[in-house]
Amino acid sequence: MTTESTATATAHGHDADHGDGHHGHIHLQYQPGLPLTNGKLILWLFLSTEIMFFAGLIGTYIVLRFGAPVWPTTHEVHLVEPIGAFNTFVLICSSVTVVLALEASHRNNSSSAKGWIAATLVLGTVFLGVKMYEYNSKFSHGIYPQWPRSRIYERADIYYASAVRERLRDIRSELDAQREGGLSEEQENRYQFVSELYDEADSQGFDAAAFAHRVMPAHRTHSHEEPVEGTSDGLNEEYPWLKLPIVIPGGNLWASTYFLLTGFHALHVVVGLIVFGFMLTMSLGAASAGTIECAGLYWHFVDLVWIFLFPLLYLF
Amino acid sequence: MTDDSHPGPEPPPGNAKYIMVFVALCVLTAASFFTYSEGWPWKEHPEVGRTFMMAVSCTKAALVILFFMHLKYETGAWKYVLTIPAAMMSVFLVMALVPDVMLRGRRAAPEQFPNIPNPALAQPVDAAAEHPPAAAADHGEASH
Numbered sequence: 294m295t296t297e298s299t300a301t302a303t304a305h306g307h308d309a310d311h312g313d314g315h316h317g318h319i320h321l322q323y324q325p326g327l328p329l330t331n332g333k334l335i336l337w338l339f340l341s342t343e344i345m346f347f348a349g350l351i352g353t354y355i356v357l358r359f360g361a362p363v364w365p366t367t368h369e370v371h372l373v374e375p376i377g378a379f380n381t382f383v384l385i386c387s388s389v390t391v392v393l394a395l396e397a398s399h400r401n402n403s404s405s406a407k408g409w410i411a412a413t414l415v416l417g418t419v420f421l422g423v424k425m426y427e428y429n430s431k432f433s434h435g436i437y438p439q440w441p442r443s444r445i446y447e448r449a450d451i452y453y454a455s456a457v458r459e460r461l462r463d464i465r466s467e468l469d470a471q472r473e474g475g476l477s478e479e480q481e482n483r484y485q486f487v488s489e490l491y492d493e494a495d496s497q498g499f500d501a502a503a504f505a506h507r508v509m510p511a512h513r514t515h516s517h518e519e520p521v522e523g524t525s526d527g528l529n530e531e532y533p534w535l536k537l538p539i540v541i542p543g544g545n546l547w548a549s550t551y552f553l554l555t556g557f558h559a560l561h562v563v564v565g566l567i568v569f570g571f572m573l574t575m576s577l578g579a580a581s582a583g584t585i586e587c588a589g590l591y592w593h594f595v596d597l598v599w600i601f602l603f604p605l606l607y608l609f
Numbered sequence: 610m611t612d613d614s615h616p617g618p619e620p621p622p623g624n625a626k627y628i629m630v631f632v633a634l635c636v637l638t639a640a641s642f643f644t645y646s647e648g649w650p651w652k653e654h655p656e657v658g659r660t661f662m663m664a665v666s667c668t669k670a671a672l673v674i675l676f677f678m679h680l681k682y683e684t685g686a687w688k689y690v691l692t693i694p695a696a697m698m699s700v701f702l703v704m705a706l707v708p709d710v711m712l713r714g715r716r717a718a719p720e721q722f723p724n725i726p727n728p729a730l731a732q733p734v735d736a737a738a739e740h741p742p743a744a745a746a747d748h749g750e751a752s753h
Contacts, residue, residue, distance in 0.1 A: 327685060327687050328683075328684050328685045328687075329683070329685075329687065334687075337687075337688075337691045338691065340691075341691045341692065341694075341695040344692075344695035344696065344698075344699060345695055345698055345699065347699075348695070348698060348699030348702055348703075349702060351699075352699060352702040352703040352706060353706065355703055356703065356706040356707055359707075374642070374645050375642075378638060378641075378642045381638050382635065382638060385631065385634045385635060385638065386631075388631075388634075388673065388677050389627060389628070389631045389677075391677075392627050392677050393624060393627065396623070396624055396627075586679075589677070589678075590678055593673050593674075593677045593678045594678075596673060596677075597670050597673050597674070600666050600669045600670050600673070601666050601670070603638075603641070603666075604641050604659075604662040604663070604665075604666055607645075608641065608642070608644055608645050608658070608662055609655075609659055609662070
């Protein structure tokens with residue numbers, strides 16, 4: 294620790310600038326144990342625990358990912374690779390703005406440092422905004438990390454068939470309840486459509502796998518590929534109000550790991566943004582260089598984690 | 610707390626070097642993304658792309674740590690003490706977990722097949738000695 298200082302005692306009795314009155318005076322010179330400030334040392338210690346934290350999460354993801362019998366394609370889970378690449382670019386830019394703020398602070402240029410910190414704040418907010426957009430696209434397709442919100446089924450079995458019937462029954466009941474007030478033409482059409490689907494799902498020879506394919510066809514391995522001719526994006530895309538259960542083999546494990554990893558990372562981004570927000574209220578001259586450096590170290594680490602998360606989650 | 614006479618960190622590299630690192634990081638990100646594009650020649654061998662992406666990610670991480678986090682310009686052994694053990698732990702953690710998940714499905718009784726991670730790679734316990742792995746894989750697929 295820096296407080297555990299070594300003291301070197303030097304006799305300055307014969308120094309030219311000491312008068313006779315200071316003959317034999319002992320000058321104590323304190324040196325820190327480590328050549329860095331207390332704040333930076335604590336930050337680095339914290340970051341080493343963070344390395345272990347994210348190593349645990351990412352390591353477990355890798356093991357689960359490659360040990361899983363089946364893993365969904367990015368298209369199946371509505372993951373768009375260019376969006377991930379854009380977010381990577383945004384975080385890299387934000388790392389640069391932090392180091393530029395630090396440089397400005399070293400030059401005692403407080404207003405310039407504030408400008409760069411504000412830019413970092415904006416870029417971090419953009420990152421979070423994009424992440425929210427991505428989360429929303431998952432949620433709108435019923436991809437949640439946990440039941441009962443999650444509509445993911447691993448296979449088109451009797452449980453899936455039962456869930457389909459239950460959902461169709463619910464829609465029909467809702468429409469029935471509104472019937473007393475009178476149904477619009479559109480609602481009547483919906484009722485007819487849902488009734489037909491329910492009759493199909495309730496029939497003896499109901500093919501759950503074929504139905505699951507109609508709900509969400511898995512005909513593309515990458516989201517940038519064109520849909521296969523003659524196929525649609527599925528009933529849930531065509532009729533968003535249907536919200537039918539979907540079959541994504543490996544989808545539950547994917548959702549758990551994806552939301553856990555990106556969620557913890559986003560949480561770290563939020564903490565960083567709060568810190569930068571506070572820093573905007575300060576004077577960021579040379580005296581604040583240490584503060585900017587510590588906040589920057591944390592922010593670079595957040596960038597570092599995303600550098601690994603992007604290929605692992607989007608491109609593997 | 611630092612003293613002027615104590616060997617402190619070297620001065621930071623300056624804006625020009627930061628911009629160079631930024632450009633390098635952007636190029637490396639594009640290189641990672643290239644594995645996803647149609648132009649990537651090893652589409653049939655995903656392990657090539659994955660190895661490439663991890664190499665690129667490690668290079669990017671090194672650039673961020675060395676230049677943006679100024680580790681290149683810090684003096685003293687503390688930087689090694691705080692970073693190398695943690696980094697080693699992250700590698701060993703994955704290595705320690707891999708056998709648990711990857712190998713638990715390599716030998717399995719037929720009734721375990723529906724629950725193991727990679728049935729195609731598994732070898733039935735009873736027939737492990739007689740059958741080569743290819744035959745065992747056929748058995749695994751047949752059990753579904």
